[in-house]
Amino acid sequence: MxxxxxxxxxxxxxxxxxxxxxxxxxxxxxxxxxxxxxxxxxxxxxxxxxxxxxxxxxxxxxxxxxxxxxxxxxxxxxxxxxxxxxxxxxxxxxxxxxxxxxxxxxxxxxxxxxxxxxxxxxxxxxxxxxxxxxxxxxxxxxxxxxxxxxxxxxxxxxxxxxxxxxxxxxxxxxxxxxxxxxxxxxxxxxxxxxxxxxxxxxxQQLLQVMIVTERPKSVTDSVQNHLRRGITIIHGAEGAYNHAKKTVLFTVVSRYEMGEFEEAMNESDPDAFTTISPITKIIGRFWEPKVK
Incomplete structure (x- = not known):
């Protein structure tokens, strides 16, 4: 080793x-x-x-x-x-x-x-x-x-x-x-x-990700296995078309991590509705890998 x-x-x-x-x-x-x-x-x-x-x-x-x-x-x-x-x-x-x-x-x-x-x-x-x-x-x-x-x-x-x-x-x-x-x-x-x-x-380019999914446990586990990112979970969402019960997930990733994030979503819930938007500033705790 x-x-x-x-x-x-x-x-x-x-x-x-x-x-x-x-x-x-x-x-x-x-x-x-x-x-x-x-x-x-x-x-x-x-x-x-x-x-x-x-x-x-x-x-x-x-x-x-x-x-x-x-x-x-x-x-x-x-x-x-x-x-x-x-x-x-x-x-x-x-x-x-x-x-x-x-x-x-x-x-x-x-x-x-x-x-x-x-x-x-x-x-x-x-x-x-x-x-x-x-x-x-x-x-x-x-x-x-x-x-x-x-x-x-x-x-x-x-x-x-x-x-x-x-x-x-x-x-x-x-x-x-x-x-x-x-x-x-x-x-x-x-x-x-x-x-x-x-x-x-x-x-250094940060992106806010919103995920609407019917498989929150699978998505959360997959994203956190690929990326060291916290996720905020909002239960009780409802789709307006067929009134299916859904969960909304929020997280922040860097543009550098987008490849791994997309891989995690394809593995866990490829049908999830995901939106991604740029962030200009974050106030509060946000983990970034330290430079050695």
């Missing part, structure tokens, strides 16, 4: 390390193929690092490259993640940020296009996909991702929206550095980046 557990852990570690490398590739491609050629600022600490690079090259006798600034800025968030989120999470975050910094420095800019709109949109898509995929697999890209996770646990706001709020400063900086048209282009990239993160990182 111990050998199986160790094998599983090694596989998990290898998968996370591979995902950290994939993120490093995506952010370096976004930076060197799109953002740098288009004079577009990224989101979060990456954008702040770009700003430091720009300002230091203009006003200081030395330049602080984006790659180095990115890693240095993340050191305080590494400490926050270690204390507030999880040790394994922090270790792989350090790996992801280090690899990202290394790849940004190593991969030379390729000027596919200098069109700022194209650079803003495609840079946001590439980086947002890499960031969301990393979070989905239990690692962070540092910076605002860590702050977003901590803030979301306390307020319920999504990581994408938290990013947008923090990035107002970066938009203003883009305007001051390159002119106000580039501020608007950078804003487009930030919104695209945030939305792609939310589309990819589906663990």
């Amino acid at each position: 111990d050998d199986v557990r160790q094998l599983f852990e090694r596989h998990e570690y290898l998968a996370k390390a591979s995902m950290a490398f994939c993120y490093a590739i995506t952010v370096s491609v976004a930076m060197n193929f799109f953002w740098t050629p288009g004079h577009i600022y990224s989101s979060g600490y990456t954008g702040i690092s770009q700003l430091i690079d720009t300002m230091s090259s203009r006003y200081l006798p030395f330049t602080i490259p984006t790659a180095i600034g990115l890693f240095l800025l993340n050191i305080p968030t590494f400490i926050l993640a270690w204390k507030q989120i999880g040790h394994q999470f922090t270790v792989f975050t350090v790996i992801a940020v280090f690899l990202a910094s290394f790849m940004i420095k190593t991969l030379q800019p390729v000027y596919l296009t200098k069109d700022p709109i194209i650079c803003a949109i495609f840079g946001g898509v590439v980086n947002g996909f890499g960031t969301g995929l990393s979070l989905k697999n239990g690692i962070s890209t540092g910076g605002l991702d860590i702050l977003g996770i901590v803030i979301r646990r306390k307020t319920g706001r999504t990581i994408g929206n938290v990013n947008i709020l923090f990035n107002v400063f970066i938009v203003i900086a883009a305007g001051l550095a390159y002119g106000w048209p580039y501020a608007f282009y950078s804003a487009i990239g930030l919104v695209v980046n945030a939305k792609v993160i939310d589309l990819t990182y589906t663990r």
Whole structure:
């Protein structure tokens, strides 16, 4: 049994390390193929690092490259993640940020296009996909991702929206550095980046599920066997068409869990009437798996 557990852990570690490398590739491609050629600022600490690079090259006798600034800025968030989120999470975050910094420095800019709109949109898509995929697999890209996770646990706001709020400063900086048209282009990239993160990182997207069924015991057991979710049961419902006695069940799942939920419903009561709607915020107890 111990050998199986160790094998599983090694596989998990290898998968996370591979995902950290994939993120490093995506952010370096976004930076060197799109953002740098288009004079577009990224989101979060990456954008702040770009700003430091720009300002230091203009006003200081030395330049602080984006790659180095990115890693240095993340050191305080590494400490926050270690204390507030999880040790394994922090270790792989350090790996992801280090690899990202290394790849940004190593991969030379390729000027596919200098069109700022194209650079803003495609840079946001590439980086947002890499960031969301990393979070989905239990690692962070540092910076605002860590702050977003901590803030979301306390307020319920999504990581994408938290990013947008923090990035107002970066938009203003883009305007001051390159002119106000580039501020608007950078804003487009930030919104695209945030939305792609939310589309990819589906663990944070919560859905309310209402089930009308004649087999409440079977449905409840099946859902709870597949998912660790509480269920509220309302007895005494009645169908208006044939006046059959029914039970209404309420629960909340993440979009990431929808596959397992649908499997549970197909096993227990495929004829149940089920509605699913998005949730913007939850107040009260709601279990979420902790990040290691």
